[in-house]
Amino acid sequence: MSGSTRGLHRGVGLALGAALLFGVSAPFAKLLLRGATPQLLAGLLYLGSGVGLALVWLARRRGAAREAPLTRRDAPWLAGAIVFGGVLGPLLLMTGLARTPASSASLLLNLEGVFTALLAWFVFRENFDRRIALGMVAIVAGGAVLSWEGRVELGGLAGPLLVGGATLCWAVDNNLTQKVSAGDPVQIAMLKGLVAGSVNTAIALALGAAWPSVSRLAGALVLGFLSYGVSLVLFVLALRGLGTARTGAYFSSAPFVGAAVSLVVFRERPGVAFVVAAALMAVGVWLHVTERHEHEHAHEAMAHEHAHVHDAHHQHAHGPDDPPVTDPTPHSHPHRHEPLVHTHPHYPDIHHRHGHE
Secondary structure: OOHHHHHHHHHHHHHHHHHHHHHOHHHHHHHHHHHOOHHHHHHHHHHHHHHHHHHHHHHHOOOOOOOEOOOHHHHHHHHHHHHHHHHHHHHHHHHHHOOOOHHHHHHHOOHHHHHHHHHHHHOOOOOOOHHHHHHHHHHHHHHHHHHOOOOOOOOOOHHHHHHHHHHHHHHHHHHHHHOOOOEOHHHHHHHHHHHHHHHHHHHHHHOOOOOOOHHHHHHHHHHHHHHHHHHHHHHHHHHHHHOHHHHHHHHOOHHHHHHHHHHHHOOOOOOHHHHHHHHHHHHHHHHHHOOOOEEEEEEOOEEEEEEEOOOOOOOOOOOOOOOOOOOOOOEEEEEEEOOEEEEEEOOOOOOOOOOOO
């Protein structure tokens, strides 16, 4: 198996792992909602993510740096991602849910994957072909089938527009996060969690929400650390290797994971919708996993910093201030890429954002 193929399958595993961790949050959050308002619970989940990852980040700083720290150049992209994904998205969702029947809200949430891909392809110019587009359609269709309740009740346009606006905010968040995905994923997810958690918790308390019991509070923080924090770390790593649209497509399988876990937690029987959704998502994932994108392409000279090993794209010498070469363990330091033209299977990762004829 080539290094590029291994990188693809690692990225797929990271994206599906992020979807798995996020997907399991739905049934457990439903249990926790019995003791908290939706916005307060959202804030606590984000806070659990931020605080838990802050402890990980502080403990890890004692060792040798394996990930590149965020810089001032990353600040505008990260700030935009936090504002859209951590503040505006949840606020629009909570406002919209209050005015939208559950039957239509659950369907509208599938728009996040669609908006993520459309922005990646047509605004940020990420490469895609018919196979990837069909795979994206199949995965999103699986999510729509899974959330279909047999009817759609708009209940007015304001609510659905607000829910749709929330999914658009999260799509913007996904694309902006890709811009900083070369940086430390723990630091990125930590900052997102701390800011989003503080804002949403403060808004909920200002609106009169009461604190849940200690046991439910602890449960929300732990669930947030795993399903929002660790999940986001895996998501950022997948963005680094797969690009935004492909990562978003795999992450769109999260509702299926949540439904599968609900069958176990609430002892429900799988229905026809569950089976159809599983088949559609399996087809979509298969179309993506079996993609082979290969052509001669040119790398322009560039300088940046990220975790790397000395592979075909990283053939540079280390200076006296750089860390020792630790292949195959990744290490991080500023390095320069010289112009290079070659052919190999590749995906729109942080080294392959070139245009196509």
